[in-house]
Each structure stands twice: as C-alpha cells, then as structure tokens.
Amino acid sequence: DTAVSQTPKYLVTQMGNDKSIKCEQNLGHDTMYWYKQDSKKFLKIMFSYNNKELIINETVPNRFSPKSPDKAHLNLHINSLELGDSAVYFCASSQEGRWDSGELFFGEGSRLTVL
Amino acid sequence: AQKITQTQPGMFVQEKEAVTLDCTYDTSDPSYGLFWYKQPSSGEMIFLIYQGSYDQQNATEGRYSLNFQKARKSANLVISASQLGDSAMYFCAMRLQGGSEKLVFGKGTKLTVNP
Numbered sequence: 227d228t229a230v231s232q233t234p235k236y237l238v239t240q241m242g243n244d245k246s247i248k249c250e251q252n253l254g255h256d257t258m259y260w261y262k263q264d265s266k267k268f269l270k271i272m273f274s275y276n277n278k279e280l281i282i283n284e285t286v287p288n289r290f291s292p293k294s295p296d297k298a299h300l301n302l303h304i305n306s307l308e309l310g311d312s313a314v315y316f317c318a319s320s321q322e323g324r325w326d327s328g329e330l331f332f333g334e335g336s337r338l339t340v341l
Numbered sequence: 342a343q344k345i346t347q348t349q350p351g352m353f354v355q356e357k358e359a360v361t362l363d364c365t366y367d368t369s370d371p372s373y374g375l376f377w378y379k380q381p382s383s384g385e386m387i388f389l390i391y392q393g394s395y396d397q398q399n400a401t402e403g404r405y406s407l408n409f410q411k412a413r414k415s416a417n418l419v420i421s422a423s424q425l426g427d428s429a430m431y432f433c434a435m436r437l438q439g440g441s442e443k444l445v446f447g448k449g450t451k452l453t454v455n456p
Contacts, residue, residue: 259443267380267430269446282443316386318444329376330444332386 229253232317232333239307240341246303247336249317257281258300259330260292261316269316275300304338312340343368345435347447354423355455361408362418362450364433372438375416377407380430380449389431392416423454 230251239245251258259282260272274282275294289305304311314337318330344367354360366375377389392400392407400407408417420427433447 267449269432271443271445274443314384318386329388329391330386331388332378335384335386337384 230317230319230331230333232315232336234336235334236337236339238339238341241307241309243307244303244305245307245338246301247315247317247338249300249302249333251298251317251319251331253319253321253331254298255319255321255331256297257320258294258297259318259320260300260302261318261332263314263316263335265313273300273302307338307340309340312338314338343370343373343435343437343445345433345445345447347433347450349450350448351451351453353453353455354420356425357422359419359421360423360452362420362431362433362452364416364418364447366414366416366433366435368435368437370437374436374438375407375409376434376436376444377405377416377418378432378434378446379427380432381426382429386432390418420452425454425456428452428454 232249257276259274261269263269272286273292277297278294291303294300314335316335317333320330346365373394375392379387390400390402390405390407392409399409404421406419430449432449434444436444
C-alpha cells in the first residue's frame with residue numbers, strides 16, 4: 227500500500243510539448259511538495275501546498291504550474307518543455323505540526339527526459 | 342537563509358567498518374530539525390534519522406547515529422558495521438520549525454562500501 231505515489235514513473239517527450247505528473251498520498255498529511263533532482267543529484271524544492279493552498283513557490287519558471295484539487299493530491303503541469311527540464315521530479319508529503327520528526331515522505335520519483 | 346553543506350562528494354569504506362559522513366548547517370533560527378536520507382541507485386528517498394535542535398541526546402536508529410554538535414553547527418551521520426547495501430547517496434537536510442517549512446538539502450555524499 228504505497229504512501230506517496232507518482233505517475234508516470236518515466237516520461238520521455240519532445241521539446242515544446244506539455245506534460246503532467248500526478249501525485250497522491252494516502253497518509254492523511256496536510257502538506258505536499260514538489261522537488262526537482264537534477265543530473266548532479268541536487269534536490270531543490272519547487273512548490274509546497276498546505277490543505278490545497280500554495281505555501282512555497284520557489285523561483286520556478288511559470289511554465290510549471292502545480293494544482294492541488296484536494297489535500298491528498300498535488301499535480302504538476304509543465305508547458306513548453308525545454309531540455310533543461312530533464313530531471314527526476316519527486317513528490318513528498320508531511321504532517322504539519324508534527325515537530326517530533328516532521329519527516330517528508332517521498333514518492334518514487336518521475337524521471338522526465340526531454341529530447 | 343538556511344544552508345546545508347556536505348563537503349565529501351564521495352566516500353569509500355570497507356565492509357563491517359564504521360564511516361562518518363559530514364554535514365554542517367547554517368541558520369539563525371533556534372528551532373530546526375536535521376535529517377538524513379539515503380538514496381540507493383534505485384532512486385527512492387529513504388528517511389534514516391532525525392535530530393531536533395533542542396534534543397539533548399544524539400539520535401540513534403539501529404546502525405545509524407547522528408553526531409550532533411550544536412555549537413559547531415554540525416550533524417554528521419555515523420554508520421556502524423557498514424554493509425554492501427549501504428552503498429548509496431546520502432543527503433543531509435534541514436527544516437525550520439513550522440510544519441509547512443521546506444526541507445533544504447545538501448548536495449549529497451556518494452558512499453561506496455567495498456567487500
């Protein structure tokens with residue numbers, strides 16, 4: 227029973243296309259995140275949502291648009307894909323107010339390759 | 342702003358020996374949490390251990406322990422009795438208190454365990 231699940235796991239597409247990655251968590255967490263891991267393995271936050279409300283929006287091109295229809299789902303839509311968008315995108319969730327740990331639970335990642 | 346520094350891009354250790362992975366952090370906030378994650382070649386992010394800034398004792402989880410030196414702002418991960426399966430990327434991360442606060446990652450250390 228997967229806690230944080232992302233689809234698709236692999237995505238290969240041409241420059242200029244539009245694509246979406248979906249994320250769902252069944253942990254009952256309030257907060258969800260999108261992280262990008264580049265080819266050097268560096269993990270950087272892109273967005274976070276708390277109860278469907280955008281909380282963090284790092285300096286990400288506005289070609290990237292997150293959408294949270296409810297607190298269990300956070301999708302990422304990317305318009306006009308560029309070569310530099312090739313990366314692994316991780317969805318994660320955490321429970322707000324849990325300061326005993328507050329760890330992030332990560333999905334398995336979605337590897338996007340733009341040709 | 343928060344900053345995490347991992348100065349060891351790669352580390353090697355013999356099976357059954359102990360290894361220390363370095364992590365230093367920078368924040369002016371008194372309340373924060375420090376995390377270590379493992380990323381094997383399969384790509385998933387696995388939570389290992391957590392240390393809160395107010396915790397008096399160093400955190401331990403099985404073969405993992407966190408050497409927390411607050412005055413030095415360091416949170417090194419110690420893995421005892423290394424196993425071949427410990428070969429992976431290891432990320433140190435920090436999160437300010439607040440639930441929805443983002444987790445900021447270091448650049449990671451690639452650990453290779455030799456038989």
